[in-house]
Amino acid sequence: MKKDLLVPSRRSVLKGMGAGLAASAFPGYTWAQSAPIKLGFQLHRTGIGAAYGRWYERTAQAALKVVNDAGGIGGRPVEILFEDDATDPKRGAEVVEKLANDGCDLIFGPLFSHVVIGSAPRAGELKIPYLVCSEGYHVASGMLNRWTLQPGITDVRSQVSSMAPWVAANLGKKVTMVYPDYAFGYDHRDFFTEAIKAQGGEVIAQIAIPPTETTFTRYLPQIPAETEVLYHVMVGPAVLTFVKELGDFYGSGARPQIFGFIDSLEAVDTASPGLEFLEGTYFWEAMNRVKQDGQTEAETAYRAAVGVDDTGASVTDAADVSTYSHMFSVWETLHTIKAGMEAAGYQSTADRQKFVEALEAMTTMAEGPGNPQGDKVFNGKTHQVFGHQNISQVTGGKLLRVHRTSIEDGQYADAVDYTTMSF
Amino acid sequence: MSFGPFLLLAVMESLVTAATLALTAVGLSLVFGTMRVVNVAHGEFFMLGAVLAWFVTTSVGGPEWIGFVAALALAPLGVAAVAALADRLVLKRLNYEPEATIVATIGLLYILQQAALTFYGPEARPVEPPFNFRIQFPWFGYSGYKLFVIFAAIAVLLAVWWGLTRSKAGLIMRATQVDRDTARAFGINVDRVYAGVFALGAALAAIAAVLIVPIQQAHYLMGGEPLLLAFITVIVGGLGSLRGTVIAALVIGLSDGLIAFFYSPTLAKILATLLVALVLVFRPQGLFGAKA
Numbered sequence: 001m002k003k004d005l006l007v008p009s010r011r012s013v014l015k016g017m018g019a020g021l022a023a024s025a026f027p028g029y030t031w032a033q034s035a036p037i038k039l040g041f042q043l044h045r046t047g048i049g050a051a052y053g054r055w056y057e058r059t060a061q062a063a064l065k066v067v068n069d070a071g072g073i074g075g076r077p078v079e080i081l082f083e084d085d086a087t088d089p090k091r092g093a094e095v096v097e098k099l100a101n102d103g104c105d106l107i108f109g110p111l112f113s114h115v116v117i118g119s120a121p122r123a124g125e126l127k128i129p130y131l132v133c134s135e136g137y138h139v140a141s142g143m144l145n146r147w148t149l150q151p152g153i154t155d156v157r158s159q160v161s162s163m164a165p166w167v168a169a170n171l172g173k174k175v176t177m178v179y180p181d182y183a184f185g186y187d188h189r190d191f192f193t194e195a196i197k198a199q200g201g202e203v204i205a206q207i208a209i210p211p212t213e214t215t216f217t218r219y220l221p222q223i224p225a226e227t228e229v230l231y232h233v234m235v236g237p238a239v240l241t242f243v244k245e246l247g248d249f250y251g252s253g254a255r256p257q258i259f260g261f262i263d264s265l266e267a268v269d270t271a272s273p274g275l276e277f278l279e280g281t282y283f284w285e286a287m288n289r290v291k292q293d294g295q296t297e298a299e300t301a302y303r304a305a306v307g308v309d310d311t312g313a314s315v316t317d318a319a320d321v322s323t324y325s326h327m328f329s330v331w332e333t334l335h336t337i338k339a340g341m342e343a344a345g346y347q348s349t350a351d352r353q354k355f356v357e358a359l360e361a362m363t364t365m366a367e368g369p370g371n372p373q374g375d376k377v378f379n380g381k382t383h384q385v386f387g388h389q390n391i392s393q394v395t396g397g398k399l400l401r402v403h404r405t406s407i408e409d410g411q412y413a414d415a416v417d418y419t420t421m422s423f
Numbered sequence: 424m425s426f427g428p429f430l431l432l433a434v435m436e437s438l439v440t441a442a443t444l445a446l447t448a449v450g451l452s453l454v455f456g457t458m459r460v461v462n463v464a465h466g467e468f469f470m471l472g473a474v475l476a477w478f479v480t481t482s483v484g485g486p487e488w489i490g491f492v493a494a495l496a497l498a499p500l501g502v503a504a505v506a507a508l509a510d511r512l513v514l515k516r517l518n519y520e521p522e523a524t525i526v527a528t529i530g531l532l533y534i535l536q537q538a539a540l541t542f543y544g545p546e547a548r549p550v551e552p553p554f555n556f557r558i559q560f561p562w563f564g565y566s567g568y569k570l571f572v573i574f575a576a577i578a579v580l581l582a583v584w585w586g587l588t589r590s591k592a593g594l595i596m597r598a599t600q601v602d603r604d605t606a607r608a609f610g611i612n613v614d615r616v617y618a619g620v621f622a623l624g625a626a627l628a629a630i631a632a633v634l635i636v637p638i639q640q641a642h643y644l645m646g647g648e649p650l651l652l653a654f655i656t657v658i659v660g661g662l663g664s665l666r667g668t669v670i671a672a673l674v675i676g677l678s679d680g681l682i683a684f685f686y687s688p689t690l691a692k693i694l695a696t697l698l699v700a701l702v703l704v705f706r707p708q709g710l711f712g713a714k715a
Contacts, residue, residue: 047545047644050546051547213688214648215440217436218433218436218683221428221684237640237642237644238547238639240547240549241638241639241640248557248564248565248566249563250564251557252557252559252564253559253564273551
C-alpha cells in the first residue's frame with residue numbers, strides 16, 4: 001500500500017485521473033443534488049402578532065426537522081430563512097422582497113390579515129409563490145393573486161359558516177358580535193351575520209374594536225340587554241385584558257351565553273386568575289389545545305414534535321401557552337410544499353409556476369403525519385383549503401370538545417377562479 | 424343598559440384613565456418646567472415601569488400583594504436610576520439645548536424600546552393585581568382594583584404637591600425652575616437638581632405604569648399611547664404648570680372616556696387633538712401656563 005502510493009502503477013494513476021475527470025465533468029449536477037431548497041418564512045416575531053410568531057417559528061422548525069429527517073424535498077435538504085415583519089403590512093412587503101432577493105424558492109407563514117393583504121401584491125409582482133397561514137377570506141374572495149395560496153388553514157368564512165348552525169341550535173338566535181376593527185374582524189362580521197341569518201337567527205349588534213386598543217370596558221355597555229349569545233373574537237397583546245374586563249363587567253350578574261373564537265385566548269391560559277367566569281362558555285378551536293380522548297396518532301406525534309404538553313402549553317414552561325388552533329397550519333403548509341414540489345419535479349426557481357400549478361391540482365389531503373389537524377379538501381380554483389372545526393366548552397378550566405363539524409358544513413360557492421388568471 | 428348605570432360606568436372608567444394620565448403628565452410637565460426638556464422618551468419610562476413590575480412580581484414569591492408592593496417600590500426606583508443615568512450621559516452633555524434634547528430623547532425612546540424587546544421579549548405578560556375584589560352593582564360588575572388605582576394616584580399626586588411646595592427639595596427645584604443661573608450663584612448644584620427632576624419625572628410615569636399593569640399587560644410597545652395623551656394634557660394644561668396639568672388630565676381623561684363611551688374612541692382622540700390645536704392657536708401658553 002505504502003509502496004503503491006510512493007511509486008504508483010500506471011493503472012492506478014489512470015484510474016485516479018479517470019475518477020478526477022468524472023468528478024470535474026459534472027460539478028453542476030452533483031451540486032444541484034445537494035444544494036438545499038431555501039424557503040422564506042415571513043414571521044411575526046415582534047409587534048402585535050408576537051405570541052403567534054413565537055409558536056409559528058417553533059412549529060416551522062419542528063416540521064423542518066421532520067421533513068429533513070425523512071430525506072428532505074425531492075432528495076434535497078431544506079432550509080428556512082426566517083425574517084421578522086413586526087406584524088406590519090409595510091414591513092411585510094419589504095420582507096417579501098428581501099426573501100425573494102435572498103434566493104428563496106418560495107415564501108410562507110404570515111398570519112395577520114392586514115399584513116397578508118399588504119404583502120401579497122408584491123409576491124405577485126415578483127412571481128414568487130406565497131403560501132399564507134392566515135385564515136382570512138382574502139384568498140378565496142379573489143382579492144389577491146395567482147401566486148398566493150392558503151393550503152394549511154380553513155378561512156374565516158368557512159369557519160364561521162360551520163359554527164352558525166350549532167350556535168343557533170344550542171345557544172340562541174339573538175347574537176351580539178365583538179370583533180377587531182380590520183379585515184380579519186370584517187370577515188367574521190360579514191359571514192357570521194349572513195350564516196346566522198340562514199339559521200333563522202339575527203345579529204342584533206356589531207361592536208368593532210381597534211386592534212391596538214388596550215382597554216375594553218367602555219365598549220361593553222353597547223351589548224344590548226336582550227342579547228342571547230355574545231360572540232367574541234379578539235387578537236393582539238391585549239386579549240387577556242379583554243376577557244378579564246368582560247368577566248368583571250358581567251360579574252356575578254346575569255349574562256348571555258358566550259361563544260368565542262379561541263383567538264381571544266390564544267397563548268393565554270384558560271385557568272388564569274380572573275377568567276373563572278369562562279367556565280361553561282364555548283370556544284371555536286381549529287385544533288383542540290387540550291389533549292382529547294381518542295387523539296389521533298398523527299396528532300400525538302405532532303404535539304411531541306412541536307413541544308406542546310397535554311394542556312396546550314410548552315413542555316418546558318407551563319406558562320408559555322401555545323397558539324394551538326393556528327400554528328398547525330405552518331406544519332401542514334410545509335408538508336404541502338413538499339408534496340407540491342415533488343409533484344412538480346421542482347428543481348429551481350424557474351419551476352415556481354409549475355409548483356403553483358401542482359398545488360392547484362391538489363384535491364384532498366388525508367389525515368396523517370403531514371395533516372395532524374385532520375383531513376382536508378383543497379379547492380385549486382380558489383386557492384383555499386377546507387377542514388373540520390371544533391367547538392369546545394370550558395369545563396373545570398379546560399377546553400373539552402363538544403362538537404366537530406364536517407368539511408361540508410363550511411363549504412360555500414366559489415367566488416373566483418384563480419386558474420384562469422395569468423401568472 | 425339604561426342611562427344612569429351607563430354614566431356611572433363611564434365616569435369610573437374615565438377616572439381611572441384620568442388618574443394614571445395625571446401621574447404620567449405631571450412627570451412630563453415637571454421635567455419640562457424645570458429643565459425645559461421635551462422628553463419624548465417619557466412613554467418608554469412608563470413602559471419600563473410596567474416591564475420592571477413584571478420582573479419584580481415574578482421574582483418575588485408569596486401572595487400577590489407582596490409582589491405588587493415590592494413592584495410599587497422597586498420599579499419606579501429602577502426607572503429613576505435609568506433616567507438619572509440618561510441625564511448624566513446624554514442630556515447634560517448636550518447642555519440641555521431644547522432642540523438637541525428632543526432629538527436625543529427620540530433616540531432614547533428607541534434604545535429603551537429595543538432594549539425591552541431584547542431583554543424582555545415581544546410578549547404581553549400579565550401582572551396579577553394585589554387583590555381580586557369585584558364590586559357587583561345591580562347592572563354590572565366592576566373591578567375593585569380599578570377604584571384602588573384612582574385613590575392611589577390621588578395619594579401620589581398629593582405627595583408630589585406636598586414635596587414641591589412644602590419641602591426644601593421642592594424649594595430648590597422651584598428656585599432652579601425660576602432662574603437657573605441665580606440658583607447656581609446661591610450655591611445650588613443645578614446638575615444634581617436636573618438629574619433628580621428627570622429621575623422623578625420618569626419615576627412618576629413608572630408609578631402610573633405599575634398601577635395600570637395589573638389591568639393591562641406589560642408590553643414593549645405600550646409606551647406610545649400614554650406619551651401621546653400626556654403631551655396633549657401638558658400642552659392643554661400649560662407646559663410646566665402642575666395645577667394646569669392635573670386639571671387638564673381630569674378634563675381630558677373624563678372627556679376622552681365619556682366621548683369614547685357614548686360615541687366612539689376614535690372621535691374622542693380626534694376631539695382631544697383638535698383641542699390641542701385650538702389651544703396652540705389661541706392660547707399657546709396653555710390654559711394655566713404663564714406667558715413665556
